[in-house]
Amino acid sequence: MDPQTLIARRVAKELGSGDLVNLGIGIPTLVANYVPADLKVFFQSENGLIGTGPIPEQGLAHPTLTDAGGRPISALPGASTFDSAMSFGLIRGGHVDVTVLGGLQVDAYGHLANWTIPGKMVPGMGGAMDLVSGARRVIVAMQHAAKGKSKIVPKCTLPLTSVRPVNLVVTDMAVIGFAGGKATLLETAPGVTIGEVMAVTDADLVIPDHVPEMMI
Amino acid sequence: MKAVSVEEAIAMIPSGASVMVGGFMGVGTPERLLDELVRQKKTGLSLICNDAAVPGKGVGKLFDAAQVSRLTATHIGLNPKAQQQMLTNAIAVDLIPQGTFVERIRAGGCGLGGILTPTGVGTLVAEGKREIEVNGKPFLLETALRAQFALVHAFLADYLGNLAYALTSRNFNPVMAMAADTVIVTAENIVPVGVIAPDHVVTPAPLVDYLITNG
Numbered sequence: 001m002d003p004q005t006l007i008a009r010r011v012a013k014e015l016g017s018g019d020l021v022n023l024g025i026g027i028p029t030l031v032a033n034y035v036p037a038d039l040k041v042f043f044q045s046e047n048g049l050i051g052t053g054p055i056p057e058q059g060l061a062h063p064t065l066t067d068a069g070g071r072p073i074s075a076l077p078g079a080s081t082f083d084s085a086m087s088f089g090l091i092r093g094g095h096v097d098v099t100v101l102g103g104l105q106v107d108a109y110g111h112l113a114n115w116t117i118p119g120k121m122v123p124g125m126g127g128a129m130d131l132v133s134g135a136r137r138v139i140v141a142m143q144h145a146a147k148g149k150s151k152i153v154p155k156c157t158l159p160l161t162s163v164r165p166v167n168l169v170v171t172d173m174a175v176i177g178f179a180g181g182k183a184t185l186l187e188t189a190p191g192v193t194i195g196e197v198m199a200v201t202d203a204d205l206v207i208p209d210h211v212p213e214m215m216i
Numbered sequence: 217m218k219a220v221s222v223e224e225a226i227a228m229i230p231s232g233a234s235v236m237v238g239g240f241m242g243v244g245t246p247e248r249l250l251d252e253l254v255r256q257k258k259t260g261l262s263l264i265c266n267d268a269a270v271p272g273k274g275v276g277k278l279f280d281a282a283q284v285s286r287l288t289a290t291h292i293g294l295n296p297k298a299q300q301q302m303l304t305n306a307i308a309v310d311l312i313p314q315g316t317f318v319e320r321i322r323a324g325g326c327g328l329g330g331i332l333t334p335t336g337v338g339t340l341v342a343e344g345k346r347e348i349e350v351n352g353k354p355f356l357l358e359t360a361l362r363a364q365f366a367l368v369h370a371f372l373a374d375y376l377g378n379l380a381y382a383l384t385s386r387n388f389n390p391v392m393a394m395a396a397d398t399v400i401v402t403a404e405n406i407v408p409v410g411v412i413a414p415d416h417v418v419t420p421a422p423l424v425d426y427l428i429t430n431g
Contacts (some may be wrong), residue, residue, distance in 0.1 A: 046314070047240040048384045063243065064371070064385035069294070070241025070270075075383070083418075084240070084266070084387045085322050088315030092335060116340075122302070122311075123293025124267075125341075130315035133335045163338035 001216070003172035006189060007141050009034045009216045010170050011100055014139055015041050019097040020090070022046060022131060025069060027141045028100035044096060046087050046127045051079025068127070091127065092134035099135035101128060103142040103169070105156045108203040110165030110178035112140055113158035125161070132162035144171035150202040152176065152183065173197050175214060182206050187214045217377030217424045225400050225426050226252040232285075234262040234363040236321070236392040241267055241294070242274030244385030246369040246402040248428060250274065254281050262286040264363050266317065266388055268298035282306070288361070290314040313341060316358050318391055324362035325394025331358050366396030370419070373403035374410070377424030378417040386418070393419045400426045 001009075008030035015021055015035055022044045023029050032052075035041050043052045045067045052067065053074035061072030075081075090096055105113040112132055115125040132138050145151055152169065168186075169176040174197045175187035184206040188197055190213055198205060226249060229235065239245030253261075254277050263284045268291075269276035278284050279298045288310045292298045302309040312320075319331045332355035336342050346357040368389045371382035379401065381389060393399050401424050 045384065047243070048387050062383070064383040066241065066243045066384050068240070070243055081383050081386060083381075083390050084314070084318040085391050088318055092315050092333065121293075123299070124289060124291035124311035125313050126267075126291035126293075127314040129313040129339065129341065130335045133337075134315075159340045160338065162335075164334075 003143060004030060006172055006216065007170050010175065010214050011139055011141050013215065014137075014168065015039065015098060017041070020044055020050065020095060022091065022096050022099045022135065024099070024101040024128070024131070026102040028102060031100055031141070044087070044090065045073065046091065048083060048087050049075060049079060049081050051076045053079075088127070088130055091130045094134060094136055096131070096135040098137045098139060099131040100139045100141050101131060103140040103151060105151055105153050105158050106140055106166060106169050107153050107156045108183045109181065110167075110183065111156050111163065112138070112161045112166050113156040114140075114161050116159055118159065128161050132166065133164055137168070138164070138166040140166050140169045142169070142171060144173040144197075145200050150200055152201045152203045154203050173200065176205070180206065184208065185211050187212055189214050190216065217421055217427055219427050219429050222248050222252045222402075222428050225249065225428055226256050226258070228398065229253070229258055229365055231258050232260040232262070233258070233365055234264065236264040236363040236366040236396055237275050238366070238368045238387065238389035238392050239265065239269070239274050240384065240387040242269040242276065244369050244381070244387050244389055245269070245274035246367045246400075247274065248402050249367045249400060250277050253278065253283065257281075257283070259283045260285045262363075264288045264321070264361065266290055266314065268292040268295035270294050271297050288312065288317070290317045316341075318388060320358050320361035321388070321391050321395045323360035325391065328360055330360050332356065333358055361395065363396045364398065366392040366399045368393050368399060368401045368419075370401055370403040372405050372407055372412050373401055373424070373427050374407050374412050374421070376409050377401070377421035377427055378409075378412050379403070379419035379424065380412050380416050381418055390419045393423050398425050399423055400428065402428045406430060
């Protein structure tokens, strides 16, 4: 299984029936593909839709039914549409149960940096800061390391997205939680040892007595 | 509400004006008004729009023709021209969180001085802003945002100017229709009064100053 699929499948297990979920761009978008058909999850697109459905077949796209990247999507039966004030009211107001975002860095305290690399990448934060500040649960879905460098760092060196810590980080090597205020290794990916995770993690990890393997 | 041609409407906007434009990645953007802004070469615009769309689409056309001098937006990462104009300081760009962006506009349209939001507390966004504690929680004071003109796109407009929107093309349009001195609207369909049921009117007619005629 490729790393992205592994991450997306593991994150999908975090979603519960009736949850209102916002998925970010990149690996998070893939999560929708692995939600069991019998689980009723509402996906929000922050440009004004709850009940996003799959990409329509070629030739069936509608110009006014799009995702937050402006790409065509569909709407499931029971979908609803609204303006951007309502959309971010849902986000900031704690009505979104789970948001899944990509990350550049997460530190030992659960702080996330995911919106800018000063001088290199300055696209603007879009909805990321509101999502991390306001959603009930924040899950980061990202590769454990980029170009051999750990993305789980002692302290974020990139500008923070929010001072509110994230709840869970799911990578291709591990699941890390922050319930106790410090990065704690909760699961290892199939075939990965605790030692291997620690070797590619710059932040100190709390290692509980029992660390199960990720259930995919 | 007055029905005018697209040429007449854009002629009212002077170069250097502040202009809000509805749309999200070009979806729900009044393309005809933007085409006419380009044709009439209005420059030095202070643009307030969620994003910079992409070259050739929506407000992206204004960056293609270098007509923007100041931009307030939440994300411009998908328009390389806007990015380049920002990095070479050809335009002054204020990038703000999307929830803050829309609430500042809402405040501007609702007679509020600003809003208190938890978004951005303790980050780069907080620099230079007042932090106010309410019930023990920190919030940023974000001031109201208005413009001289709002360019709005609707799905339906009736002869009085009542508006209804379609799917994800609603986005910032109804909020901006409240927050500008002059509101100019294009609609996919202009329909007789009564076609839009009162319960389905999203932007009430008195908010609309000009409706662009067909043709």
